[in-house]
Amino acid sequence: MSTPRAPAPPDTERIALVDLLDRVLAGGVVLMGDVTLAVADVDLVTVSLRALVTSLGTLAGPEDRR
Amino acid sequence: MTESAGVWLYAVAGPVDAAALAGLAGVGGSAVRAVAAGGLTAVAGDVDLAEYGEAALRRNLEDLDWLAATARAHHRVIDAVAGQGPVVPMRLATVYRDEASMTTMLARQAAGFRRILDRLGTRKEWGVKAYLAGRPAPGPDAGTGAAYLRRRQRQLAADREGRREAAASARAVHAELSGYAADSRCHPPQAQQLSGERAVMVLNAAYLLDSGRAEDFARAVAALADRHPGIRLELTGPWPPYSFADTEEPPG
Numbered sequence: 001m002s003t004p005r006a007p008a009p010p011d012t013e014r015i016a017l018v019d020l021l022d023r024v025l026a027g028g029v030v031l032m033g034d035v036t037l038a039v040a041d042v043d044l045v046t047v048s049l050r051a052l053v054t055s056l057g058t059l060a061g062p063e064d065r066r
Numbered sequence: 067m068t069e070s071a072g073v074w075l076y077a078v079a080g081p082v083d084a085a086a087l088a089g090l091a092g093v094g095g096s097a098v099r100a101v102a103a104g105g106l107t108a109v110a111g112d113v114d115l116a117e118y119g120e121a122a123l124r125r126n127l128e129d130l131d132w133l134a135a136t137a138r139a140h141h142r143v144i145d146a147v148a149g150q151g152p153v154v155p156m157r158l159a160t161v162y163r164d165e166a167s168m169t170t171m172l173a174r175q176a177a178g179f180r181r182i183l184d185r186l187g188t189r190k191e192w193g194v195k196a197y198l199a200g201r202p203a204p205g206p207d208a209g210t211g212a213a214y215l216r217r218r219q220r221q222l223a224a225d226r227e228g229r230r231e232a233a234a235s236a237r238a239v240h241a242e243l244s245g246y247a248a249d250s251r252c253h254p255p256q257a258q259q260l261s262g263e264r265a266v267m268v269l270n271a272a273y274l275l276d277s278g279r280a281e282d283f284a285r286a287v288a289a290l291a292d293r294h295p296g297i298r299l300e301l302t303g304p305w306p307p308y309s310f311a312d313t314e315e316p317p318g
Contacts, residue, residue, distance in 0.1 A: 015138075015141070015302075016261070016302075017134050017137070017138075017260075018256050018257075018260050018261040019193060019256075019302050020137050020138065020141055021133070021137060021260075022193075022253045022256065022270065022309075023141075023191075023272075023305060023308035023309060024137045024140055024141060024155075024157065024158040024308065025137075025157070025158055026157075026253060026309075027155065027157065027272075027308030027309040027310075027311060027312070028154075028155040028156050028157035028158070028160075028308050028311050028312065029078075029154055029155070029156055029157065029179075029182070029311045029312045030157045030160075030312060
């Protein structure tokens, strides 16, 4: 249990969404100026919360899973 | 290009083999191309502003399925570019009105991008997450009244102590792993509802490693896991250096 998982191969489809969102929503270079929309930190909070609500609505009661 | 087309920017890189981008599906299944500007390469693709324009993005980013598909497509392209050499990933949803405004930006900020590319080089990002290790559930409730209360109080005290120890372990793990890295960052703990992980997260860190350091790093993570039984460690990667692309002022 205390042994870390072997490094996952860089297989896009198997990467946990939550790990990916940490990086693509909070990492990367943010450019302003002519950009139509860059997800700013203040928006990120909204996105995370809304995404959370959506996931709660679509998954079968994660709080009850054992 | 129609009037409703915009340009989605995935990444900025040095020279990119256009053939490697030819078969790639970008966001919404769109084609990906290399655009030369300012001595650099913008990896970009046309997107429909009806789906990727400002108003649509605000709406779509809140749709988890859309967000998941878009994030995976964005990553797929960046990962492919990272396989060729140094890359500066863009944050998700960096959309220009047209290619000219994108190349103008790139030409203006080329020096800043070059600094970031030089710093990142071929380094990769690795993620380490630590969770409070599960403790055995208390046995079936035999006693009542005062005995139950005492046992419950002991349980709560043990939980508090376990969390304190886990936090201390997480700090120790982070300090040691940072020694292997050119740079490190701590992300906020992940939401349990989104990760599906029931255990409490006590560390969500990213480490920027030189290309030859990955094996030593993985061994260090395994050794740390053995030394800190109060936490469970998970290693992810290699990632393109998302968490380290913007560690100085945005270029320009």
